[in-house]
Amino acid sequence: MSILSVAGLTKRYGKLTAVDDVTFDVHSGQVFGFLGPNGSGKTTTIGMVFGIVTPTAGHLTLFGSDGPRALAQSRRRVGGTLEQPSLYPYLTGRQNLHLVAQIKRLDDSHVAPALKAVDLLAAADRKTKGYSLGMKQRLALAAAMLGDPELLIFDEPTNGLDPEGMQEIRELILKLSRSGRTIVLCTHLLAEVERVCTHVAILKQGRLLRCGAVAELTTGAPVFRLRTDNPLTLWEAVCKYPPARQMRREHEAVYTELADSDPALLCKYLAGLGIYLAELSNQRATLEETFLRLTGSSGAADSGAAP
Amino acid sequence: MIFTAYRLELFKMCQRLATWVALLCFSALTLLMFGSQFYGARHAHGYFGFPDSLPALLTAGAPFASIFGVVLIVLMVCSEFDWKTSRQNIIDGLSKRQWFAGKVLLIPTIAVVLYLTQGAIGGTLAFIGTSSLNRHPFDPTATYALAACGVLLAMMCYASIALFIGLSVRSTGPTLAIALLYQVFDNIAAITLRGLRLGAIAEWLPFQVHSALLAYNQYQPYGSGARAHANGHWSTGVLFMAGAAWVTVLLGASYRVYMKRDL
Numbered sequence: 001m002s003i004l005s006v007a008g009l010t011k012r013y014g015k016l017t018a019v020d021d022v023t024f025d026v027h028s029g030q031v032f033g034f035l036g037p038n039g040s041g042k043t044t045t046i047g048m049v050f051g052i053v054t055p056t057a058g059h060l061t062l063f064g065s066d067g068p069r070a071l072a073q074s075r076r077r078v079g080g081t082l083e084q085p086s087l088y089p090y091l092t093g094r095q096n097l098h099l100v101a102q103i104k105r106l107d108d109s110h111v112a113p114a115l116k117a118v119d120l121l122a123a124a125d126r127k128t129k130g131y132s133l134g135m136k137q138r139l140a141l142a143a144a145m146l147g148d149p150e151l152l153i154f155d156e157p158t159n160g161l162d163p164e165g166m167q168e169i170r171e172l173i174l175k176l177s178r179s180g181r182t183i184v185l186c187t188h189l190l191a192e193v194e195r196v197c198t199h200v201a202i203l204k205q206g207r208l209l210r211c212g213a214v215a216e217l218t219t220g221a222p223v224f225r226l227r228t229d230n231p232l233t234l235w236e237a238v239c240k241y242p243p244a245r246q247m248r249r250e251h252e253a254v255y256t257e258l259a260d261s262d263p264a265l266l267c268k269y270l271a272g273l274g275i276y277l278a279e280l281s282n283q284r285a286t287l288e289e290t291f292l293r294l295t296g297s298s299g300a301a302d303s304g305a306a307p
Numbered sequence: 308m309i310f311t312a313y314r315l316e317l318f319k320m321c322q323r324l325a326t327w328v329a330l331l332c333f334s335a336l337t338l339l340m341f342g343s344q345f346y347g348a349r350h351a352h353g354y355f356g357f358p359d360s361l362p363a364l365l366t367a368g369a370p371f372a373s374i375f376g377v378v379l380i381v382l383m384v385c386s387e388f389d390w391k392t393s394r395q396n397i398i399d400g401l402s403k404r405q406w407f408a409g410k411v412l413l414i415p416t417i418a419v420v421l422y423l424t425q426g427a428i429g430g431t432l433a434f435i436g437t438s439s440l441n442r443h444p445f446d447p448t449a450t451y452a453l454a455a456c457g458v459l460l461a462m463m464c465y466a467s468i469a470l471f472i473g474l475s476v477r478s479t480g481p482t483l484a485i486a487l488l489y490q491v492f493d494n495i496a497a498i499t500l501r502g503l504r505l506g507a508i509a510e511w512l513p514f515q516v517h518s519a520l521l522a523y524n525q526y527q528p529y530g531s532g533a534r535a536h537a538n539g540h541w542s543t544g545v546l547f548m549a550g551a552a553w554v555t556v557l558l559g560a561s562y563r564v565y566m567k568r569d570l
Contacts, residue, residue: 047569047570050394050397050398051397052394052397052398052569052570053569053570054569072402075400076400078398079398079399080398081395081398082391082394082395082398083391084391086390086391086392086394086395087390087392087395088319088390088392089390090322090323090324090325091319091322095322099315099318099319100399102311102314102315103311103315103396103399103400103401104399104400105311105400143395143399
């Protein structure tokens with residue numbers, strides 16, 4: 001069942017197109033990663049889903065509802081954060097959640113369990129201006145979870161956190177996912193998507209480059225690594241082999257995709273030329289490789305060194 | 308839900324230290340102002356008590372109250388943009404209309420609180436200073452009531468200007484500067500218009516209307532000597548309508564600016 005459906009969503013600020021004709025679907029139970037470098041239009045797209053940014057063009061359906069009034073009703077079933085945690089610094093953690101509970105028409109009995117879920121019960125009566133960034137992120141997550149929304153959208157929830165903090169947030173998101181909630185996670189960290197998400201959309205300069213299951217993206221076409229005593233002869237032979245595609249040489253090894261995906265035939269072909277392989281291995285493409293191939297850039301997104 | 312939004316605004320305002328600091332400063336200034344009159348009257352064999360001091364109690368401190376009203380409104384509106392809580396409130400489920408209504412309802416609340424504070428401080432001093440000597444007759448009750456309503460309307464008018472600037476600028480410091488300097492711009496514009504023999508237009512400028520609303524003479528009965536010295540040539544009814552019209556226009560413009568722009 002499609003929970004969030006976006007078609008041709010576009011946002012222009014004067015001559016700048018921040019989001020350009022983006023189309024994707026998020027289905028129930030998915031952890032959907034929104035991956036892209038800074039400034040790729042992730043936050044603007046999510047802002048449109050939240051209803052705080054008005055789209056220039058396109059269509060948005062939330063829980064099967066569209067149209068301003070129906071969308072406003074459906075947005076009550078969505079929780080989330082946008083960019084950094086937005087809290088009242090002069091209020092305590094408990095008071096911040098009290099405010100959110102009032103907005104969501106919940107009584108205060110929901111506040112303590114939410115604080116406990118993010119391990120902030122001990123710091124609940126301290127003003128949030130004294131919280132660390134990790135504590136603020138956790139409190140924002142607790143606020144988003146109040147009222148048990150069916151769809152949770154988090155924008156860069158691990159931004160600025162130390163590795164331990166990142167791990168805590170990821171575990172929390174995975175826990176939420178296991179409890180059946182649908183989650184949209186905006187991030188520029190590839191490792192985060194690989195570890196947490198089931199599906200991913202890759203954005204660059206406002207355009208959607210690829211959308212699908214993480215497993216599909218990382219195991220698309222197998223890449224074979226070949227090695228012999230004579231790499232030059234091997235390279236020339238592979239280049240003449242008809243099913244070979246996307247060949248490249250790196251140090252002593254030759255990498256190639258095979259149109260027929262049958263390495264046995266390649267071995268037979270090479271043996272026929274008197275080339276006996278010292279190594280033939282199937283290299284699984286990482287999300288990072290897929291991302292770099294799609295965006296055609298290096299360093300556009302971080303690999304997100306994390307525990 | 309609008310009532311909930313208003314209740315949340317009150318909660319936010321009451322929990323904020325800046326609110327109490329502003330209120331304390333305002334109380335101290337009011338005490339200084341009425342206190343100096345009180346002691347001045349005692350030492351110079353004057354009189355600071357009821358009913359003679361009622362006009363001063365009703366209107367003399369109102370310019371201060373207006374300014375503190377502006378400060379409080381700016382703090383309550385612009386900080387939400389500085390902390391990005393305005394958009395988080397919408398993400399959490401408040402509609403933009405409800406958020407705006409909560410802020411608008413703060414305007415009369417702040418005006419009443421400041422005016423009551425001023426009245427309580429001045430009134431206490433006047434009560435202490437009241438004696439049977441030097442008593443003048445009371446003005447008609449309607450005069451006092453109209454003066455109080457006029458002052459509240461003036462405070463709401465200036466606070467509406469601040470709300471409009473705040474929602475346009477969305478930053479506390481610049482908004483405070485522009486809102487407080489607005490009275491200078493308005494006065495310069497009025498002088499310029501009068502120089503161009505457009506004094507009739509000048510009188511309708513927001514801050515000119517605000518100033519006229521704060522003049523106690525404005526509310527005294529026709530035919531009394533003081534009434535002749537009232538600012539401009541306003542009749543009280545027209546003045547009230549002008550004040551209310553500016554409040555309406557400014558709130559309408561604020562609403563449009565807020566609803567049209569992304570958060």
